[in-house]
Amino acid sequence: MMATNRRLAVDSSAVTCFITLSLACLHVTAFKSQLFTRLGARSFSSEPPIIYKTFYFNQRINHFGFLEDGTFKQRYLVADKHWQEPDGPILFYTGNEGDITWFCNNTGFMWEIAEELGAMLVFAEHRYYGESLPFGQDSYSDSKHLNYLTSEQALADFAVLIQNLKSKMPESPVISVGGSYGGMLSAWLRMKYPNVVVGALAASAPIWQFPRMVGCGDFYKIVTQDFAKSGQNCDVTIRRSWKAINNLSSTASGLQWLSEEFSLCSPLKTKTDAVIFKGWLQETWVNLAMVDYPYEASFLQPLPAWPIQVVCKYLAFDSKASDYDLLHGVSQAAKVYYNYTGSSSCLNTSQTATSSLGALGWTYQACTEMVMPMCTDGVQDMFEPEDWNFQAFSDECYSMFGVRPREDWAGTLYGGKDISSHSNIIFSNGGLDPWSAGGVTYNITESLVSIMIPDGAHHLDLRYSTDLDPPSVRAARALELKFFQEWIDKTKKRTGRSGTENRL
Numbered sequence: 001m002m003a004t005n006r007r008l009a010v011d012s013s014a015v016t017c018f019i020t021l022s023l024a025c026l027h028v029t030a031f032k033s034q035l036f037t038r039l040g041a042r043s044f045s046s047e048p049p050i051i052y053k054t055f056y057f058n059q060r061i062n063h064f065g066f067l068e069d070g071t072f073k074q075r076y077l078v079a080d081k082h083w084q085e086p087d088g089p090i091l092f093y094t095g096n097e098g099d100i101t102w103f104c105n106n107t108g109f110m111w112e113i114a115e116e117l118g119a120m121l122v123f124a125e126h127r128y129y130g131e132s133l134p135f136g137q138d139s140y141s142d143s144k145h146l147n148y149l150t151s152e153q154a155l156a157d158f159a160v161l162i163q164n165l166k167s168k169m170p171e172s173p174v175i176s177v178g179g180s181y182g183g184m185l186s187a188w189l190r191m192k193y194p195n196v197v198v199g200a201l202a203a204s205a206p207i208w209q210f211p212r213m214v215g216c217g218d219f220y221k222i223v224t225q226d227f228a229k230s231g232q233n234c235d236v237t238i239r240r241s242w243k244a245i246n247n248l249s250s251t252a253s254g255l256q257w258l259s260e261e262f263s264l265c266s267p268l269k270t271k272t273d274a275v276i277f278k279g280w281l282q283e284t285w286v287n288l289a290m291v292d293y294p295y296e297a298s299f300l301q302p303l304p305a306w307p308i309q310v311v312c313k314y315l316a317f318d319s320k321a322s323d324y325d326l327l328h329g330v331s332q333a334a335k336v337y338y339n340y341t342g343s344s345s346c347l348n349t350s351q352t353a354t355s356s357l358g359a360l361g362w363t364y365q366a367c368t369e370m371v372m373p374m375c376t377d378g379v380q381d382m383f384e385p386e387d388w389n390f391q392a393f394s395d396e397c398y399s400m401f402g403v404r405p406r407e408d409w410a411g412t413l414y415g416g417k418d419i420s421s422h423s424n425i426i427f428s429n430g431g432l433d434p435w436s437a438g439g440v441t442y443n444i445t446e447s448l449v450s451i452m453i454p455d456g457a458h459h460l461d462l463r464y465s466t467d468l469d470p471p472s473v474r475a476a477r478a479l480e481l482k483f484f485q486e487w488i489d490k491t492k493k494r495t496g497r498s499g500t501e502n503r504l
Contacts, residue, residue: 084118108464179459209438231312430456
């Protein structure tokens, strides 16, 4: 996914909070210990069981050089129950920064339309995540081994894999699908390899969240708007909470009170701990904005329906509330996110999202090519003021990995906002999703189209449909399916094959 890059100063040291599309905010000292875990089961038994086969494909470690010929096994999942041979379409999910089974389990839209389209589903894992490790257990050992973790290499993996699949089913048109960073890859796959995919759905894909393309503060403005309209004084209380935390954390007794009030697994002992604590809370509010779904879900954490509305019930304070009363409300609000099920004995400030996401890998990507500026001013948003400082960010990346980011490389590589020469890409964005700030939210051409979902959070359209879905997301899915059918039919007409309208 993409990283939003914020720098928090801690006395002489620095803690960088990388806000990813996958949304894990970890601290620099914790990055080295992060490993990849798996989520093997679906969250809700009410959803239909899914059946797929697991395969491994030998990929080149380096697609863009000829001296090295090392390979690794890329994992991909195939579901062909509804595929209509010999020329049924292929819906190809461009894997994100994490275990591919997790994304497979959470992309209900593809599973629900497979039968109607007579489609085969393929979920391809992104290199360096899940089981697709180019150097096995050494893949994260140092920057030399991490050197091949780039979006360019990942896109080449997808293109080569698709070409291999097409060698066995040459008449099957391929449509790429992805959400968040996977959505960016889906769009870029169509841009870079239009001979491989006939169209792309890029859901919640912030392909413009790069330097000088959008305002660095737009992301946090949307987060704040979500809270402001979900409860009385909700955003105001959060804005006031930072000063209250600063007041209490100035003493040892205040740090102890905060640790006990928030049921922290690791007590706060220093000012640095307090800064990390505030970063953890900030990520909590961001994550809630991304997963503000109209039904119970456990995409990042188990949550109630419309979780921000539930959170805001604890934050309706007036200006007379004491620091202690205000922060008691904040602690109760935070526990909606971290302990909705009541099963957690304490809250862990080193984790804000599912461990199926590869936080360390994404941090490296943010430190190389995925440079996504973020800033806050404390006025138009509910967070402490923090400027975007590329040099400071670069220095922190260098201290972690021994590499420096290329600030403008993504814009150079993928065209920035000048993409009108491309075709057949759907950009869907939710009005509640802060990542829409860096997304394509208007039609560029007749075939580069934007679908806005006013009541939608992060790639809601890719999730399984429910009776609680707002009309806007139902309409979005219907329109996306319509475009898919048009792309498939046009491709088949060019090759002399019958279209979807002729299927039984």
